[in-house]
Amino acid sequence: MSGEANVRTLTVDGEEISARADQTILEAAREHNVGIPTLCHLEGLSEVGACRLCLVEVKGARRLLPACVTRVEEGMEVTTHSPKIDRYRTMILELFFAERNHICSICVANGNCELQSLALTLGMTHVEIPYQYPQLPVDASHPRFTVDHNRCVLCTRCVRVCSEIEGANTWGVMGRGAQSLVITDLKEPWGDSETCTSCGKCVQVCPTGALFEKSSVGSKVRKHPEFLPYLRIMREEDQA
């Protein structure tokens, strides 16, 4: 990876930074302590560019671009925060909050929820659009874990970690649009799943209170998604 050809110089919010050619805007920005909000992104998993919170302005691009999948380019001029972008992000967060049931005070993830922290960071103090409150099921058939679809933001981290890291492919998505649901196997109860290894990775990577361990009581449900990059490095070393 050495050699000057692999280095790109770009401007992020007016600051000139350098990055490796294979890095995304998000990676480069975070390395230089520039905060870009994300929800579906998780280090160690593939990118889907679905939550739209990491959209940034790139000079010359016709549209806003998701920082998590856009590669750095020489001379790129990136703006990560502007009144317009901040307004869009707040609105997107409101859409998340209004979509299902995200009442923090009665959620197991209260205090340890990425959606909640995003609202705090971005200053989204209240939701102006009507709450949808669909009546969605809760599946507590698994001996150790529970899935509460009312808290799910459909980031598909569980689907990706199950497929890419555990290799079990238990999780999937069914339905479309607002009717989408994450499911285990062919929508069988989680407890009946023959593919689930009960490894609990999905629970650890879930950003909200949608997936949680049964023993957890409110505010004790701290999750540890940071294991992923280490696991990946260990595996790569194993293979080498």
Next chain:
Amino acid sequence: MNVEELQQIAGSAQEEREKFDYEVNVCMGTSCLSQHSDKIRDAIAKEASACGKSCHVRRTGCMGPCAAGPMVMIEPAETRYGHVREEDAKDIVAALGGEPVARLDPQLGSYFEGQNFVVLENVGHIDPEKIDEYIARGGYEALLKVLTEMSPGSVIEQISKSGLRGRGGGGYPTGLKWDTVAKVKGAQKYVICNGDEGDPGAFMDRSVLESDPQRVIEGMAIAAYAIGANKGYVYVRAEYPLAVQRLTVALREARRRGFLGNAICETTFNFDIDVRLGAGAFVCGEETALIASIEGKRGMPRPRPPYPAVSGLWGDPTLINNVETFANVAPIIRHGGEWFASMGTARSKGTKVFALTGKIQRTGLVEIPMGMTLRQIIFGIGGGVADGRKFKAVQTGGPSGGCMPEEHLDLSISYDALISAGSMMGSGGMIVMDDTSCMVSVARFFMEFCMTESCGKCVPCRAGTVQMFELLTKITKGEATHRDLDRLTELCEVVGATSLCGLGQTAPNPVLSTLRYFKHEYLAHIEEKRCPAGVCEFSATAADTRRGEVHV
């Protein structure tokens, strides 16, 4: 296959035709077939053999004026009959060579005036399942010429010169797209034909596939040669069973004649095509979702770049074009890029097929040169608004497009003019609305469509369309306030700017365009609790909400 063999096939097909004094072409497209045109064909054939008239009865694809169906056309006189029934067979056969049957006159008026057939040049003249009839009308000349006389580079040059732009809606220059894929290095490349036509009221691709499938196959083969692909897919919706059947037969015929398979036309060029059926998701018309669907995955779009030209099907360089785009390729090669570029406007060349529907006298399939005005199409070809009512708006571009009012009737049709008028070319749906259409309800109808067709991957589209749909419903019920209208406008901006794929990015367009031209209707609903078109009723029951929907 070489030039002599091709000419021989064309010659013998022509001889076959000349054995008969008359040809009776019966439209057997989906629309006419639904009115039992197959029985009409049988009746005419029976009658003809009973009278001993020398006449060939042929099944053809859609002839265009669907409203006058079932259609029958007599050649060589080019007499058209409309609203034909089985009982008319006797009179039709008796009238061969004499005066046409007056009562079957389809009253087409100026339907064909100003139309210019390039994509539809064979429509109504050939049996879509007989490859030799296609060859007799110049079919596969272009492929043979390309393979034996032209380099891939010069093929792309002709396409670029023609100024052809993507007919699926976006209008991306076709030559540029081909050139990009051709330049990407890769041992394996693919050609995909996008036939996942899903706009409400649109049926251009279906008609082309039903009427002249060989043209699409030839276009794909030429594209494959130009970019260096050896495998193609046609992605058609499963809701088009007749198109799928005719395409499948056409592929078999093309293989039999040696236009698909290995060593095509005695060259080193290998190419074959498979059919993939869509499972009823509108979003699969989006190219990355379509690719995912072919791969057997959930049909969901992914962020671009990388574009399919670089990393498409199974990660290989892939060319995706619409059915109509491929249908334009063979004529361009046959007559040259300049010929094509001589039609149309400065930046939109050639012709465009439109499916003319809605509150119009003569609905049907039309092909017009770019630059024709909306007025010429609606009041000339289409014969004006039906039932003597007043014209209100014309909608193009499906759920991604917009509604244009009377002031824009003199707009010349081109990609850029439609976009600047707040609509878009889209794949070619054109829906005419009269003064009984409530524009808020129209916007609500399209929003409901986008809401139910959203794949659910990105949140602005998944949740934003739901919120916008509810706000529009509130307006049609007379329960909305000015604050709701502001919120609707804001949601339009956010969903349009932040959605992942074209479906969400363009979902606000029907709302934005109706807000631009018909804001008074929104305000009448909000301020006066009154629907100017008399469609919406202002009480909160579910039945009233349903009545507020538009039927197009």
